[in-house]
Amino acid sequence: CLTAPDGDRHPLGTDGSWECTREDAVGFYHVPGVHTSVPPFEEVRGASVRTPVQTRQMYEPDLGGKGYNIFGLREYYPLTPRPIPQMETGEPHPFTVLRRGDGWMELDAGAYTTAKVSFGFTAAAGACVKIIYAECVSVADAEGNRRKELRDAWNDPTARMEGVYDTVYATGERQSFSPFWYRAFRFVRLEFPADAGFEPEVMTFAPYFYPMDVTGSFFCSDGRLNRMWDISRNTVLCCTHEMYVDCPYYEQQQYDMDSCLEMLFTFRLTSDARMPLKSLTDLAHSQMADGMLQANYPSTGVQIIPDFTLFWVLMLREYLRYAGTDGAACEPVRALTGTMDKALGVFENYMTDSGLIGPTPYWPFVDWVPGWQVGVPDGGREEPLTVTCLMYAAALRAGAEICRTLGRAERAAEYERRAAAMIDRVNALCYDADAGLYRNTPSRREFSQHTTLWAVLSGAVRGEEAGALVDRTFDGHVPVAVCTFSMNHYLFRALEMAGRYEAYAPRLLEGWQRMLDLHCTTWCENPDSPRSECHGWSSAPIYEFSRMVLGAFPTRDGWSHVSVQPCPPEGLSFAEGSVPTPYGDLFIRWERRDGDFTLTVRKPEGAPLCVTAVLPDGLAVPMGSDCSLTASCTL
Numbered sequence: 351c352l353t354a355p356d357g358d359r360h361p362l363g364t365d366g367s368w369e370c371t372r373e374d375a376v377g378f379y380h381v382p383g384v385h386t387s388v389p390p391f392e393e394v395r396g397a398s399v400r401t402p403v404q405t406r407q408m409y410e411p412d413l414g415g416k417g418y419n420i421f422g423l424r425e426y427y428p429l430t431p432r433p434i435p436q437m438e439t440g441e442p443h444p445f446t447v448l449r450r451g452d453g454w455m456e457l458d459a460g461a462y463t464t465a466k467v468s469f470g471f472t473a474a475a476g477a478c479v480k481i482i483y484a485e486c487v488s489v490a491d492a493e494g495n496r497r498k499e500l501r502d503a504w505n506d507p508t509a510r511m512e513g514v515y516d517t518v519y520a521t522g523e524r525q526s527f528s529p530f531w532y533r534a535f536r537f538v539r540l541e542f543p544a545d546a547g548f549e550p551e552v553m554t555f556a557p558y559f560y561p562m563d564v565t566g567s568f569f570c571s572d573g574r575l576n577r578m579w580d581i582s583r584n585t586v587l588c589c590t591h592e593m594y595v596d597c598p599y600y601e602q603q604q605y606d607m608d609s610c611l612e613m614l615f616t617f618r619l620t621s622d623a624r625m626p627l628k629s630l631t632d633l634a635h636s637q638m639a640d641g642m643l644q645a646n647y648p649s650t651g652v653q654i655i656p657d658f659t660l661f662w663v664l665m666l667r668e669y670l671r672y673a674g675t676d677g678a679a680c681e682p683v684r685a686l687t688g689t690m691d692k693a694l695g696v697f698e699n700y701m702t703d704s705g706l707i708g709p710t711p712y713w714p715f716v717d718w719v720p721g722w723q724v725g726v727p728d729g730g731r732e733e734p735l736t737v738t739c740l741m742y743a744a745a746l747r748a749g750a751e752i753c754r755t756l757g758r759a760e761r762a763a764e765y766e767r768r769a770a771a772m773i774d775r776v777n778a779l780c781y782d783a784d785a786g787l788y789r790n791t792p793s794r795r796e797f798s799q800h801t802t803l804w805a806v807l808s809g810a811v812r813g814e815e816a817g818a819l820v821d822r823t824f825d826g827h828v829p830v831a832v833c834t835f836s837m838n839h840y841l842f843r844a845l846e847m848a849g850r851y852e853a854y855a856p857r858l859l860e861g862w863q864r865m866l867d868l869h870c871t872t873w874c875e876n877p878d879s880p881r882s883e884c885h886g887w888s889s890a891p892i893y894e895f896s897r898m899v900l901g902a903f904p905t906r907d908g909w910s911h912v913s914v915q916p917c918p919p920e921g922l923s924f925a926e927g928s929v930p931t932p933y934g935d936l937f938i939r940w941e942r943r944d945g946d947f948t949l950t951v952r953k954p955e956g957a958p959l960c961v962t963a964v965l966p967d968g969l970a971v972p973m974g975s976d977c978s979l980t981a982s983c984t985l
Contacts, residue, residue, distance in 0.1 A: 440557035453544035461871035470552030475522030477546035483535035484511035485883035511539040534598035570925035582889040589886035597882035606658035610665035641696030654712035667748035674908015705775035706734035727790040740804035798831035803844035816848035835888035915964035933957035
């Protein structure tokens with residue numbers, strides 16, 4: 351219905367009086383190598399051909415929102431309020447022409463983006479104009495194989511733009527082209543017959559994202575870290591549209607693991623919680639009869655990755671941590687606890703006699719570690735995976751926290767018992783005393799950072815024992831598989847819990863430095879021969895700089911109580927920024943000068959935030975009745 355200014359509601363619909371035509375000059379096709387979840391690309395076959403199509407009203411929609419009738423029937427797809435705002439198309443920007451030759455032009459958007467493109471041109475009738483969208487530049491190695499390289503490798507004579515494409519057949523008259531769906535790209539290459547008289551008139555792109563009101567910020571004395579923040583923000587924006595997507599170029603699918611991370615990064619950019627809640631709800635709707643959630647959803651196919659079901663439980667816990675328990679804030683979480691209970695219950699069906707979670711019929715993906723077959727540690731399809739068992743324990747404890755918060759004490763106690771039992775079996779069967787590390791599977795003496803981090807996050811090891819485990823993982827005394835960008839956020843959290851953040855976090859940031867050296871403007875999917883140049887799960891610097899460098903984190907669900915405890919990296923003289931909360935932005939600035947450390951914190955006027963600043967020497971300074979505090983200490 352359309353609501354008029356006077357409050358009257360006027361129904362909108364399409365009855366038989368409407369006229370409709372079908373555009374038959376446009377064909378659609380999928381490009382090999384790109385998932386069919388990506389809307390098809392277009393082929394415009396010359397001048398417009400419109401065919402009249404008869405319209406009919408299929409049924410009278412229920413515009414009153416009454417839902418079910420007295421017989422329990424309703425429309426299959428009832429009209430409901432949109433849970434997120436409409437997408438926004440930004441102002442058009444002109445491409446920069448990089449190079450032009452006989453039969454081709456190459457354009458640069460300046461940075462990776464998702465955008466609605468528009469081209470206006472004239473060319474000889476029948477000439478085929480190919481519009482190729484490229485994430486980066488590829489170059490040839492010594493054997494002639496193409497590989498992705500510097501994102502502006504124009505000095506290499508083998509540099510070439512390759513990728514998905516639209517095609518337009520010219521009419522001989524001026525014509526324009528703008529595809530229905532957005533395109534993801536950094537560069538665009540136009541190809542056309544050299545003798546076609548191709549003359550471009552319009553070549554623009556209009557950025558297209560979820561309308562995220564970005565108020566979170568970060569700026570410091572190290573320009574390298576500032577660049578990492580900006581690239582992380584751009585990556586999250588390019589992966590947030592009608593839903594979170596893993597990557598905008600190859601798949602455009604909403605995965606549980608990716609969405610869990612993107613939600614965490616979103617909360618450090620904006621206080622808008624609508625997309626995180628929509629993602630949680632979407633994924634909950636994918637639950638299968640046995641309790642597993644689909645690995646990605648909405649989707650026309652079914653894919654199951656057991657660990658991704660556990661990531662959804664962790665995501666639910668993180669949403670509650672941000673939204674809080676006051677009033678209606680926790681009602682969405684309460685409504686999803688049935689999904690959580692069933693999700694945690696399905697893993698009991700795969701328990702072996704040893705008490706560990708055994709193989710399932712599904713894809714036991716862990717991480718894109720080089721040498722692991724399709725992301726699965728050796729032996730992971732034949733025997734229990736230590737990572738899955740420890741993740742299960744961590745998810746059970748997250749479920750227990752949710753249940754305690756919502757007044758489900760008995761279920762919380764049950765989850766804690768099950769977590770303790772799983773940890774007991776892992777410690778008995780998967781810990782290698784000689785190496786001082788957890789094995790990837792019970793029988794194979796192969797190790798990874800993944801087992802260590804989940805041992806810490808699940809509580810299998812605590813305190814100094816956890817710190818020692820992390821030290822052994824990093825000291826190189828035995829070969830250890832290294833996390834890629836998808837798991838680095840959780841490795842950062844394990845370092846924090848184990849008291850080893852300052853010792854090893856800078857080493858992890860080297861992976862993002864390598865991408866800076868390659869002139870990336872979004873973060874890649876993985877560090878070695880990445881397929882995707884833009885992957886939301888790789889945006890961990892957003893969280894690290896907001897949570898650790900600025901130091902802001904909630905000590906109670908809903909951010910009613912906040913601790914500001916910066917962890918200043920070596921070499922930084924100052925850092926400042928804004929951290930979004932449900933009550934507005936918290937501004938933080940600290941600086942080091944002549945051996946003194948000064949911390950300033952400001953909260954929004956009237957915000958019910960209890961803020962405590964913790965200085966590097968351990969002194970805790972609560973904010974009083976004022977909306978700001980400044981405290982200092984000697985380093």
